[in-house]
Amino acid sequence: MNIRCAVLIIGLSLLVAAPSPAVTDLDFTLHKSSGNPGGKTLLVIGGIQGDEPGGFNAASLLVTRYRIGRGNVWVVPNLNFPSIINSSRGVYGDLNRKFAHLPIDDPEFAAIQKIKAIITDPRVDAVLNLHDGSGFYRPRHIDDQRNPERWGQSIVIDQDALEKVPFGDLAAMARRAASRVNRSLCHPNDVYHVHNTRTREGDLEMAKTLTYYAIGQGKPAFGLEASKNFNTPTRVYYHLQLIEAYMEMMGIDFDRGAPLTPDRIKAMIEEDAQLAFFDNRLFLDVAKARNNLRFVPFRKGSDIQYISSNPILAVVAAGDGYRIYHGNRRLTSIHPQFFDFDTSMETIAMTIDGDAKNVAFGDMVSVGRWFRVDPNPDCRVNVIGFKSSGGGDEAGLRLVRNDFMRRFSVDRKGYKYRVEVYRKHKFAGMILVDFSRGASSRLLLAAYPRSMPHTAAIPLSEASPPDAGR
Numbered sequence: 052m053n054i055r056c057a058v059l060i061i062g063l064s065l066l067v068a069a070p071s072p073a074v075t076d077l078d079f080t081l082h083k084s085s086g087n088p089g090g091k092t093l094l095v096i097g098g099i100q101g102d103e104p105g106g107f108n109a110a111s112l113l114v115t116r117y118r119i120g121r122g123n124v125w126v127v128p129n130l131n132f133p134s135i136i137n138s139s140r141g142v143y144g145d146l147n148r149k150f151a152h153l154p155i156d157d158p159e160f161a162a163i164q165k166i167k168a169i170i171t172d173p174r175v176d177a178v179l180n181l182h183d184g185s186g187f188y189r190p191r192h193i194d195d196q197r198n199p200e201r202w203g204q205s206i207v208i209d210q211d212a213l214e215k216v217p218f219g220d221l222a223a224m225a226r227r228a229a230s231r232v233n234r235s236l237c238h239p240n241d242v243y244h245v246h247n248t249r250t251r252e253g254d255l256e257m258a259k260t261l262t263y264y265a266i267g268q269g270k271p272a273f274g275l276e277a278s279k280n281f282n283t284p285t286r287v288y289y290h291l292q293l294i295e296a297y298m299e300m301m302g303i304d305f306d307r308g309a310p311l312t313p314d315r316i317k318a319m320i321e322e323d324a325q326l327a328f329f330d331n332r333l334f335l336d337v338a339k340a341r342n343n344l345r346f347v348p349f350r351k352g353s354d355i356q357y358i359s360s361n362p363i364l365a366v367v368a369a370g371d372g373y374r375i376y377h378g379n380r381r382l383t384s385i386h387p388q389f390f391d392f393d394t395s396m397e398t399i400a401m402t403i404d405g406d407a408k409n410v411a412f413g414d415m416v417s418v419g420r421w422f423r424v425d426p427n428p429d430c431r432v433n434v435i436g437f438k439s440s441g442g443g444d445e446a447g448l449r450l451v452r453n454d455f456m457r458r459f460s461v462d463r464k465g466y467k468y469r470v471e472v473y474r475k476h477k478f479a480g481m482i483l484v485d486f487s488r489g490a491s492s493r494l495l496l497a498a499y500p501r502s503m504p505h506t507a508a509i510p511l512s513e514a515s516p517p518d519a520g521r
Contacts, residue, residue, distance in 0.1 A: 105286025
């Protein structure tokens with residue numbers, strides 16, 4: 052897999068929150084998919100509260116797995132990224148209560164100003180804010196989990212209508228979206244209802260929210276709530292069903308290329324976790340990585356530069372290493388070894404199952420039975436996990452999977468191994484070899500660049516405030 056073949060990188064430098072020293076690599080990002088720039092534009096926001104993985108995983112899949120054929124979809128999948136990493140409702144307080152009045156010294160003031168600028172962009176026609184809510188909203192009290200005080204399985208509107216704007220009949224659109232998703236329920240009890248908070252009539256809490264701010268700016272806005280009683284893939288399933296309903300109502304064509312089921316969503320979430328560091332000199336597939344990856348070559352004295360396969364994948368400094376998060380799931384920890392880099396080479400000659408190839412650094416190559424790194428007098432090859440060659444250079448050796456100590460593999464099942472190349476004591480690049488049956492070097496459809504000072508860290512908290520609704 053060559054992450055340098057990514058083809059879509061959207062407007063990150065212009066539309067990120069102003070960084071603080073602790074969270075340099077965790078600013079939110081805006082991603083635009085356009086089939087027809089003159090068509091209607093839907094803005095979808097996930098991750099406003101970091102303990103709601105259904106919302107931010109759904110928004111991330113909307114970025115990576117959907118193609119827009121007509122109209123435009125803008126997505127902010129990671130609005131409150133520090134809180135996502137911490138699995139906290141809000142590291143600096145509830146971000147969804149900061150849209151009315153906010154002191155300029157609030158640590159999230161810049162983020163609020165930038166998301167407000169996106170919401171009020173004249174091209175935006177409607178806004179969806181994705182949440183996971185407790186229990187099941189029901190207009191009448193049924194039991195502790197199904198009553199008007201719960202938020203799950205509801206479409207939240209602040210008022211019935213917004214006058215003289217396209218898509219301003221909020222109640223009618225919410226009813227249509229609920230009707231669509233109610234035809235595709237996993238269980239009859241999962242039924243959606245429309246929840247009108249009638250915010251203008253005196254709901255002081257809801258008056259502080261993102262959707263009510265959007266309403267005040269003349270933008271139709273809806274809060275989509277999936278129940279926290281479900282696992283994450285099921286929550287994502289319902290969020291995507293609702294997003295598709297709104298895209299259809301707005302005349303936005305889309306293609307997701309696969310059936311929408313909780314099982315398929317689970318697989319997509321789990322498999323989409325790849326990172327490339329330092330201009331693609333090294334690549335790691337961390338989807339099912341071991342808990343710790345040790346002695347990974349990092350550039351000496353340099354900021355950490357990387358691109359990820361999805362916008363909620365992050366590298367976070369912790370102690371003398373780095374933790375890799377996909378949303379609020381910690382996938383692995385990287386313990387680096389620092390080297391000077393040699394960038395004079397881009398490829399290395401290899402023979403894979405009898406076929407001679409020039410393999411680019413940053414690739415993952417599929418190996419059926421054996422591989423060999425062809426000798427180069429200027430280079431030394433270190434194959435991590437190779438049992439022993441009796442020397443310091445593994446170039447020229449024909450290697451099969453049984454030649455490896457599996458505890459040194461990148462993945463937990465013992466299929467993926469690092470092949471590191473050094474030139475005159477400097478690190479030149481790394482290739483992953485993958486012995487898994489039927490493996491292929493699938494190209495990423497998109498990539499998302501980030502960087503951070505190698506000394507930066509984000510405070511990681513353990514506690515998360517109780518659910519307080521939308």
